Amino acid sequence: MSDLLANLNPPQLSAVTLPPQHALILAGAGSGKTRVLTTRIAWLLSTGQVGPQGILAVTFTNKAAKEMQARLSAMLPVNTRAMWIGTFHGLCNRLLRAHHKEAGLPALFQILDSGDQQSAVKRLLKNLNVDDEKFPPRELCHFINAHKEQGIRAAQAEVYDDYTRRRVELYAEYEAQCQREGVVDFAELLLRTYELLTRNEPLRQHYQQRFRHILVDEFQDTNVLQYKWLKLLANYGADDGAKLFAVGDDDQSIYAFRGAEVGNMRDFEREFRVQSVIRLEQNYRSHGNILEAANAIIKHNRGRLGKNLWTDAGAGEPIRVFEGFSDLDEARFIVDECRELIRDGISRNQIALLYRSNAQSRVLEHQLFTAGIPYRVYGGLRFFERQEIKHALAYLRLIANPDDDTAFARVVNFPARGIGARSQENLQAAAHQANSSLYNAAASLTGKAGASVGAFVRLIEELRRDTASLPLSEMVEHVIDKSGLRQHYLGEKEGQERLDNLDELVNAAVNFVQEESGGDLAAREEAGDLAAFLTHASLEAGEHQALEGDEALQLMTVHAAKGLEFDIVFLSGLEQGLFPHENAAQEREGLEEERRLMYVAVTRARKRLYLSWAQTRMLHGQTRYCVASSFFDEIPEGLLRRINPVSKSAYEAPRASGGWGGGMGGGRPAAAPAAAGLPDGLRIGMNVQHAKFGFGVIVAAEGRGADARVQVNFGGAGMKWLALEYAKLTPA
DNA sequence: GACCACTGGTTTTTT
DNA sequence: ACCAGTGGTC
Numbered sequence: 001m002s003d004l005l006a007n008l009n010p011p012q013l014s015a016v017t018l019p020p021q022h023a024l025i026l027a028g029a030g031s032g033k034t035r036v037l038t039t040r041i042a043w044l045l046s047t048g049q050v051g052p053q054g055i056l057a058v059t060f061t062n063k064a065a066k067e068m069q070a071r072l073s074a075m076l077p078v079n080t081r082a083m084w085i086g087t088f089h090g091l092c093n094r095l096l097r098a099h100h101k102e103a104g105l106p107a108l109f110q111i112l113d114s115g116d117q118q119s120a121v122k123r124l125l126k127n128l129n130v131d132d133e134k135f136p137p138r139e140l141c142h143f144i145n146a147h148k149e150q151g152i153r154a155a156q157a158e159v160y161d162d163y164t165r166r167r168v169e170l171y172a173e174y175e176a177q178c179q180r181e182g183v184v185d186f187a188e189l190l191l192r193t194y195e196l197l198t199r200n201e202p203l204r205q206h207y208q209q210r211f212r213h214i215l216v217d218e219f220q221d222t223n224v225l226q227y228k229w230l231k232l233l234a235n236y237g238a239d240d241g242a243k244l245f246a247v248g249d250d251d252q253s254i255y256a257f258r259g260a261e262v263g264n265m266r267d268f269e270r271e272f273r274v275q276s277v278i279r280l281e282q283n284y285r286s287h288g289n290i291l292e293a294a295n296a297i298i299k300h301n302r303g304r305l306g307k308n309l310w311t312d313a314g315a316g317e318p319i320r321v322f323e324g325f326s327d328l329d330e331a332r333f334i335v336d337e338c339r340e341l342i343r344d345g346i347s348r349n350q351i352a353l354l355y356r357s358n359a360q361s362r363v364l365e366h367q368l369f370t371a372g373i374p375y376r377v378y379g380g381l382r383f384f385e386r387q388e389i390k391h392a393l394a395y396l397r398l399i400a401n402p403d404d405d406t407a408f409a410r411v412v413n414f415p416a417r418g419i420g421a422r423s424q425e426n427l428q429a430a431a432h433q434a435n436s437s438l439y440n441a442a443a444s445l446t447g448k449a450g451a452s453v454g455a456f457v458r459l460i461e462e463l464r465r466d467t468a469s470l471p472l473s474e475m476v477e478h479v480i481d482k483s484g485l486r487q488h489y490l491g492e493k494e495g496q497e498r499l500d501n502l503d504e505l506v507n508a509a510v511n512f513v514q515e516e517s518g519g520d521l522a523a524r525e526e527a528g529d530l531a532a533f534l535t536h537a538s539l540e541a542g543e544h545q546a547l548e549g550d551e552a553l554q555l556m557t558v559h560a561a562k563g564l565e566f567d568i569v570f571l572s573g574l575e576q577g578l579f580p581h582e583n584a585a586q587e588r589e590g591l592e593e594e595r596r597l598m599y600v601a602v603t604r605a606r607k608r609l610y611l612s613w614a615q616t617r618m619l620h621g622q623t624r625y626c627v628a629s630s631f632f633d634e635i636p637e638g639l640l641r642r643i644n645p646v647s648k649s650a651y652e653a654p655r656a657s658g659g660w661g662g663g664m665g666g667g668r669p670a671a672a673p674a675a676a677g678l679p680d681g682l683r684i685g686m687n688v689q690h691a692k693f694g695f696g697v698i699v700a701a702e703g704r705g706a707d708a709r710v711q712v713n714f715g716g717a718g719m720k721w722l723a724l725e726y727a728k729l730t731p732a
Numbered sequence: 733g734a735c736c737a738c739t740g741g742t743t744t745t746t747t
Numbered sequence: 748a749c750c751a752g753t754g755g756t757c
Contacts, residue, residue: 061746089747113747186747221746258745357743362748379745416733539747559744581743597744620742621748 004042004075008035015278016040018245020049020213022272024265025247028309029294029603030285030565034064037217037247038071044213045078052082054212056233056242059087060221062540064563068217084211088226089186089539092193096184097535099203103196106182108400108531110407111538115385117141117185120406124170124177126425127432135170144171148187149259151194151225181405181437187225194229208235211242219248219268223259227267236271244272250305251298254559254597256589265305283309283603285565287316290609293635294602300634301592309603317608318641323628324614327363327573334570334612335367338553341568348374350567352554354601356579359619360572361555368553378556382541388489388498389505393537395479399464400530403437412438412456415488419456423449459483472529473509480506512536558601569605574613575626577713598631611640625697627713688712688729690722 027033154172235241324330397407431441489495584590696714
């Protein structure tokens with residue numbers, strides 16, 4: 001055990017060895033958060049304070065859960081399987097599978113991912129004859145999820161206008177549809193579990209007594225419902241409830257936009273009368289200058305719980321700042337610099353190229369490709385979200401649960417088997433009328449359409465029969481062949497990649513069955529291989545497409561980089577309107593989240609950090625004229641080293657390109673053409689001054705004469721459209 | 733039912 | 748610029 005605690009610093013040690021009580025650990029970036037969490041569990045177990053079955057550890061991502069499990073098994077010769085370690089969704093799934101009857105769900109309930117949910121909503125709107133222009137499925141999904149994530153059912157939803165009344169009705173209809181089909185969406189997993197435990201006293205008591213220690217990772221990312229869920233399991237208000245050990249960093253809360261509630265940290269501290277708030281402030285990751293910059297940035301946020309990271313590593317190098325004429329120029333600089341770093345022996349996967357939004361990767365990728373540097377882009381379409389995979393899974397889902405209308409609608413005519421939109425509408429109507437699933441309504445269709453739909457139903461039944469005794473992987477293979485999917489993609493021009501992916505799905509099934517340890521055993525025993533595999537596919541959308549283990553540069557959004565670290569980090573596109581993003585920069589809350597994002601980005605770097613921006617950038621097919629991000633103003637100049645001449649705007653007098661430009665599109669931005677209707681003296685890209693908003697750059701123009709409007713990027717004051725007739729703009 | 737042209741919408745994203 | 752989704756034509 002002394003081994004266990006060796007090399008912990010004093011705050012880490014006190015967190016790990018805290019006597020049983022509620023605790024909040026404020027763990028700064030790079031302060032050894034995961035280590036504290038896992039060591040805490042190991043310590044609790046090895047001191048005999050609790051058995052493995054008394055531990056519940058919750059994370060947000062499967063990756064984090066797996067890492068925790070792996071680290072624990074390395075630390076202790078203990079059966080980690082008796083512990084409940086997983087994501088909120090994974091654990092809820094486990095509970096619902098075990099108690100599906102009490103929860104009012106079929107044993108083989110399916111899980112809708114966000115895409116499935118949207119299709120389900122679309123189908124609902126169609127059935128109810130609701131105009132999907134007035135109620136866009138995307139927006140409706142968001143409305144429904146936002147309510148569920150607050151723990152609010154349709155019956156309790158607040159109605160403040162006609163539009164919302166209708167949305168609430170649709171929410172209720174959607175709930176009914178899901179119930180009828182035996183499917184649950186992500187938010188439902190949590191809400192249903194919460195309600196199950198609330199209403200079912202014996203079950204609730206069972207789990208409240210079982211779990212003695214509940215540990216939560218990334219607590220700043222919990223939403224309202226997740227916190228309620230934790231309170232329930234910890235038997236909030238009782239003396240003999242589990243002890244909650246929450247680890248988080250309010251400064252790294254970057255998911256408020258999807259419902260995360262940083263306020264949970266404060267609420268937790270207050271409601272649970274937390275006596276021990278422990279701050280982990282020693283950073284083991286970054287050199288001093290980098291850390292100092294991060295601290296300086298985050299200091300601008302209000303209402304922080306307060307924390308100041310320090311390091312005993314030296315100051316290190318200054319932060320390098322590069323200003324490009326264009327996004328291309330910026331990308332070229334970055335790639336040149338990377339080439340040199342690689343030549344100097346830096347490992348490629350220790351270099352990260354970060355950006356605010358995915359669209360920015362294109363220009364970087366292009367330059368990297370040209371330079372022949374291997375790179376890996378994180379994000380994008382994931383394995384189980386690919387069209388061909390979803391199709392194959394839909395067949396499997398129908399085998400498991402014929403009432404799954406989402407799956408039915410997806411493949412009833414794929415590959416094409418003459419069941420057109422018309423027949424499908426008829427079927428929908430029949431099913432709606434009979435209040436039954438599409439599958440069951442199929443028999444009621446007559447005529448030609450009835451025959452083809454009947455043939456489809458028979459196909460599914462045949463598949464079910466023929467695969468009933470096959471092992472999972474052979475089952476998948478059989479379905480791919482006999483459904484006609486393979487044949488279909490064989491005949492498609494670009495079908496080879498899809499075929500490869502389908503083969504990969506068979507492999508995934510093989511691995512899934514073999515991999516006893518990682519899988520959710522309880523769920524599998526309950527429901528069989530197929531159901532467990534389908535759950536796995538929904539809950540764990542799969543590895544990102546790029547190859548693992550390659551010696552490659554790492555490209556990703558700042559969000560995706562959270563939790564990771566690299567020797568060298570390039571943070572590009574530091575322009576007002578892009579980072580901080582214009583949609584967020586208007587309100588303080590939004591800007592503060594952007595600032596936390598900036599803080600996360602900066603603290604990813606161990607040894608060297610590059611910050612760059614471009615005076616012009618192609619965005620949505622148009623050239624945007626940019627000003628530097630206001631975040632530059634928040635970093636003390638003394639920490640920075642400007643690697644090329646600094647200018648205030650794209651339209652200063654021409655000057656040397658600093659050696660990075662030259663060539664196509666790389667040099668000064670081409671002089672902007674006089675935009676239609678702009679009065680003399682105004683040009684796109686020009687610097688102007690406004691009485692209220694201050695200095696800015698004209699970014700776009702439209703209309704002429706009295707209607708002429710210009711879009712001006714005012715930096716800190718944001719992006720504005722101004723009517724020239726009223727706004728007083730003077731060239732600056 | 734297949735193909736093509738047009739449209740709108742593009743911050744971040746896990747489960 | 749680029750993607751996905753849609754509506755039209757053959």
